[in-house]
Amino acid sequence: MDAVAAMQPSWNLGNSLDAIPEETSWGNPAATKALFDTIRGQGFRSVRIPVTWSNHQSATAPYTIDPAYLSRVKQVVDWALSDGLYVETNVHHDSWQWIATMTTDHDNVRARFDATWTQIAREFRDEPAKLLFESVNEPSFTNATDAQKTQLLAELNTSFHTIVRQSGGRNATRLLALPTIGCTPDQKLMDDLATTMASLHDPNLVATVHFYGFWPFSVNIAGYTQFNADVQKDMTDVFARIRTTFVAKGIPVYLGEYGLLNYPDYTHPAPIEQGEAFKYFEAVGDQARTNGVTTALWDPFSYLNRATLQWRDPALFAQVKSSWTTRSGTAASDLVFVPKSGPIAARTITLNPNGTTFRGLWLGNRRLVEGRDYTVAGTQLTLTAALLTQVTGDRAYGVNGVLQARFRQGVPWQLSVITYDPPVLSNATGTATSFAVPTQFRGDVLATMEAKYADGSNAGPASWTPYQQFNTAFSPDYAGNAITLTADFLNTVKDNAPVALTFHFWSGATATYHVTKAGSSVTGNAS
Template sequence: MRKFQIILVFIILSATSIIAQNTPFSKGVGFAQAFEANSPTDIHFNYYTRQDFINVKKLGINQVRLPINMANMFVDEINYQLDPLFLYLLDQYVDIAEEEGINLIITNMSGFDYNNDTSVRDKFINIWTQIAQHYKDRPSNIFYELANEPGYNVVKDWGVLQGELIDTIRSIDQTHTIIVTPAWGGIKHLYDLPNYEDDNLIYTFHFYHPFLFTHQGAHHVSLDELQGVPFPYDPELMPEMPSSYIGSQYEIDYNNYVNEGTAKSMQDLVESAATFKKQRNVPLWCGEFGADDKYSNPDDRVYWYEVLRTSLEENGISWSMHGYTRYWGLFEYGTYKLFDYDLNIPLVEAMGLNTQAQSEFVVKPETSEFDIYNDYATQFIYTWVSTEEKNYNFYCEEDTYEGKFCINIEDLPIWACIDFRFEPYRDLSNLIANDYVLEFRVKGDTPGAKFNVRFIDTDTDDPEDHPWRIVHDIDETMASWDGNWHLIQIPLSDFVEQGAWDEGEWYDPEGKFDWKAIWNFQITTEYHSFEGMKFWFDDIRIAERQELETTNLTFQVDMQNETVSQQGVFLRGSFNNWNSTEPIEANGSIYSKTIELTAGEIVEYKFVNGDQWEEAIPDDCIINNNRYIVVPETNTSLEAVCFNSCSACNTTAVEKLLSNNIQIFPNPTDYKIYISGLAEDNLMIRVFSTDGRLILEKSKNQLGIEQIDISNFNLGIYYLNIVGDKSSHTYKIIKE
């Protein structure tokens, strides 16, 4: 027995050694679907996070294959230029893989029409030219997989085109290993490949034999009528062949399953691949394999994986499962695919991986704040928009509130929905009990627009249960659609139950909404079409309720040069949706109105003489044709300005120095702003964003020119606020 154990250990170590000599990696999984998107803005970036790289490493996996639909990643369809957004998102995965010590295979998953698209060659060349140029200086843990299961006639000869791609990459990047593939990824087509001279290649093939077992129930290959196929073949368990398969290849496969549905049949195919490896003296990698996890017997499936894995390793062939959490991966079917709860341990063991302790998953009440969207939808939250038109962008870089990205929608139809699905569902019962709020930033460009936000609970198997909704309307009583960012905070307790829409039927509310089982958060165009409208959203989260600091701001206007209307003088602004206040009280020619506002907020306003005579204010002190002010942190009375003017009717010499002699240049700029003409030596200089966020603050204690570096600011408009002992002025500056 002791002798047998020693021999067994020697065999295992020898097999591992063979694999290590052939490729820099041995065991891998595919991070499927994240980059298999219809466009860069559809990439599901947080399908996988750093924690997933850490987790696969715990299993003993040292390679991740990243399938990318490269054909959909162009920003320029004429010159086939890759979108900078795509490269930025890919860079994040590359960085994590390097930092976590994982080999990352960049795989061109494009489904080109190889036979009919005459531009396929140009697309391939341009893709790999740009990828090589972009990553040529990165560490060698990156690998280039030129194509996934390419059609046989790619510009007449795939083998020749693949040789061109190798030469193209090598003219730029002599470091990174290139992975070459046969037509359709098939073992038999390995022998059709030319003898490439490059000695830094890995050859790959895919394995899905026997097909009736691995793809049973799969609609995309017309096997949805065949389910319950056993492995290995067992005549007593074999389902009847569907009559629709008579006369097709599937009838031949079915009748031959007695031979193909065996371990030996699989081993023979692997040995055929190993023969190619030995004849060519090249490294070989089984880059994709898997078997259905929905319709197959779980024990049969585990056995199939074990047969294949052991056969590959015995023949010195490294491997990568098609999926990890998706595409027939390492987790139990029908679960949330959580690493600490849902791993298919028998399968993990069959794959020779490190087992991990598992616990029973129970949804627990949330006890703290959490993000829904913050540059990306956070992990375990999946986004979807209910429109076929591409009129939304989850990676909008235009004037974000914070960070790199925000969400942009435009021209959405009525009843369109931006959906954030929680998997697993969330229990918010504790948060509503503790007065938490839904919080987000929003910016709109169309006054009068209205939409709602809502939560939807889970739809159980109970026929009396439905996906109940609880909603809150968002309109200009909560924020002005003036092109500026505004903070929305809604106590969860303020949401109102609306009812449920279930399988084409509406159900009125019954008081059954369940905060313990929240499946969706949605933003919906419930009331009207958003045609011609643009809205932006950022920093969507569930947060602790915090009272905003407010201050009393007194607005004053001097009417000494005007004939005052009998109706009186009014104040309109972004703080009251541009509705007139009650007539402003007068003290001689000075009319003043005090309003409670949020400290740090930027408000726009105008004085109105009577019903219609709005001010015509000089360009020096306006934005969007309105006056504007950064609300101070303490109660403040603004100086009385002359109606239709930027300054007081009787301006003092000091005030003139501060207001008229100050020069701000260059403006716009992309680097530094210089301020000259400052007549006081005790000043506070602040820069605010258009939504009131303090971006920069500095004091100035001596006369002279002051400079402010704005090179790191995002593009857009900012407010420069200069406060002295005798006066305060705000100026518009532009970063271009």
């Protein structure tokens, strides 16, 4: 328990040694010692180094791992250890590449799994105790019943444990992390893992699961654009289950991956509004501290730019880092929309102090004056018309200024003051593989899209909800003044059946648009 607690916080070297087929195949530069120096300098105390072995290993017996690749993995691990970091390494995408076929190819998969861990254990047997092994990442088994999945994972975890312990050296007592099916924190799956762990009679075992939040919010589907009560309850329920099942019984938990599934991704528009994402990360930090869970941020490339060793979004990282030690105040929104024309009215925003105390409002380095620039009544922060008039200036579309609500602790909550007009859509033609809705955003920001046929039934790949998935069915192109409807969306639309699209924007504005597909042709009409 003490060792895993000392690993908090943790970071993942994602999409590197786990990339297929080579370390740099998924866009990251090769890992360097300087990378781990940076991670240590930013306050992380451990790293997870996922490794995919299959592309550097014979697919037939004796399943030999390429010595050069094994040496490269050891070099990267040793760089992290030399910085004083705890390190966890594993068998990663092998889980779906070949381990998943264990249902129908049991003996060969088991032989390869055992051979893989025999070689890894031998190579690392004398490494410091700060190195942990994780048996397999997000294990799954094709065409297996739930009972079969439980049995197969228990078999792999038990074999992994036996092989490592019998390999000698420091492996005799090294901390070993065992996952649930899919690394999912479902109660039944965690109970199954607890049973396996109890059967091993080993005090040096760690339970590992992953957490990416309430799925509809994590990918922005079904109208879950906000960190609302449902999303919050899902989070608190998960951490309560983890605490009850493991932590309260003296079994440490390493949350080997956490984040949001599609946020941030600097190569696509953000599917989750920044303030809503910030509230999520703030709350994850609080839940982890409250429940005694060590968290490893999953970073495929999105947080740290590994070419420059700079954070892509310093404000986001500041929120994540602050959450390791304290709570931060937030608010119902971080967006304050002001109309382009007409009188400017005062705006009231609900603060979420999260146990801290509101200290005041700033514009840049200038502390604003309560009573003149803003008022506070309980958790209601009101921005005066005079302040908003000052910040918006000539009311150019977009962000005119950023206010900071500061609290007694944690990071300030930023309020972007935005001038807007309701977006305007235009008619267009295109194809089922390339269609864009001409859009004058006029300062507004797209939140989500509904799609329905004339009879009220849902249109699109997510037929169970009218609200389609952001960046999968549709995506804003702010620079190009368009909203793209993807081929994934259009290819599911019925021929000659008009679809009514309702675009929802963060200002509260909506815009309706009709698209009709006829074969490969698509026409769009603004309403």
